[in-house]
Amino acid sequence: MFQNYNLEEINDRARAAFVGMAIGDALGATVEFMTATEIKAKYGIFREIIGAGWLRLKPGQVTDDTEMALCIARAIVSQQSWSVEAIARNFANWLKSKPVDCGDTCRKGIRAYLLNGTLESPPNQWDAGNGAAMRMLPVALYTLPDEQLLTKYALEQAHITHNNPVSDAACICLGKLLHMAICGASKHQLRREVDGLITRFPTFSFDPYRGLATGYVVDTLQTVFYWFFKGKSFEECLVGTVNQGGDADTTGAICAMLAGAYYGMDSIPQRWLKKMDKKVISEIDAITRQLVSASPAGAVYR
Ligand code: MN
Ligand code: MN
Numbered sequence: 507m508f509q510n511y512n513l514e515e516i517n518d519r520a521r522a523a524f525v526g527m528a529i530g531d532a533l534g535a536t537v538e539f540m541t542a543t544e545i546k547a548k549y550g551i552f553r554e555i556i557g558a559g560w561l562r563l564k565p566g567q568v569t570d571d572t573e574m575a576l577c578i579a580r581a582i583v584s585q586q587s588w589s590v591e592a593i594a595r596n597f598a599n600w601l602k603s604k605p606v607d608c609g610d611t612c613r614k615g616i617r618a619y620l621l622n623g624t625l626e627s628p629p630n631q632w633d634a635g636n637g638a639a640m641r642m643l644p645v646a647l648y649t650l651p652d653e654q655l656l657t658k659y660a661l662e663q664a665h666i667t668h669n670n671p672v673s674d675a676a677c678i679c680l681g682k683l684l685h686m687a688i689c690g691a692s693k694h695q696l697r698r699e700v701d702g703l704i705t706r707f708p709t710f711s712f713d714p715y716r717g718l719a720t721g722y723v724v725d726t727l728q729t730v731f732y733w734f735f736k737g738k739s740f741e742e743c744l745v746g747t748v749n750q751g752g753d754a755d756t757t758g759a760i761c762a763m764l765a766g767a768y769y770g771m772d773s774i775p776q777r778w779l780k781k782m783d784k785k786v787i788s789e790i791d792a793i794t795r796q797l798v799s800a801s802p803a804g805a806v807y808r
Pocket of ligand 2: 538753754755756757
């Protein structure tokens with residue numbers, strides 16, 4: 507599947523994944539912690555980037571999901587190599603900058619780094635939130651298309667805050683799906699990859715779909731998978747996802763990174779792109795190109 511990659515197409519899909527992620531975050535944040543029923547009563551179908559929500563955001567403002575992914579991306583680009591320490595340091599500086607939001611498990615792991623220099627949280631059966639999976643995109647871009655490298659780095663970045671087998675499986679699977687989609691895989695091929703995850707961890711099964719979209723990484727990925735495979739466009743996949751409510755900015759961010767990778771830049775509605783913070787989008791554009799060019803796939807063209 508990977509032998510025919512074309513750098514121009516990879517760059518387009520990678521950019522759509524990262525821009526898409528920010529859009530999913532900004533769109534979903536408005537309805538984060540609402541139920542699907544509450545969203546329906548208030549908006550009918552919620553489909554515009556308008557900010558507000560429980561975080562009182564500006565339209566197009568992103569949250570911790572995009573910001574933590576950027577922390578990882580900046581660490582890779584500034585070091586011109588992989589450094590868990592540099593990632594943890596960026597997380598720490600980000601936390602000290604009083605971000606608009608930060609999950610409990612992320613905060614706990616970053617505090618342990620600040621206090622003791624800990625780069626790996628102890629294994630914890632309760633740390634199965636989606637906080638490590640939501641920031642996987644830069645790892646997937648930088649390791650394209652090397653699955654072993656992806657697995658190693660996925661676990662290292664995840665364990666700064668989340669050390670849990672279900673979170674680990676989610677991070678690796680999501681990274682693999684991103685690799686495949688960016689390299690042009692079909693939905694059928696992506697579905698087979700997800701079926702492999704479900705064979706190993708039946709808890710991720712999303713058929714029948716239970717409609718749960720909480721921050722538990724199992725609920726999060728069930729929602730993302732259900733809407734990604736059901737939707738026929740970037741917009742359909744993302745609108746379906748965020749209208750489930752719950753951890754809607756994070757389900758939105760993850761579904762949109764996958765849908766962006768799959769459908770490419772042309773699929774992203776201009777009305778959404780125009781609403782986004784221009785500084786964030788221009789940093790994403792530059793950093794995405796740098797990550798891809800530093801990856802094994804990019805090395806082929808250097
Ligand atoms: Mn968030
Ligand atoms: Mn969230």
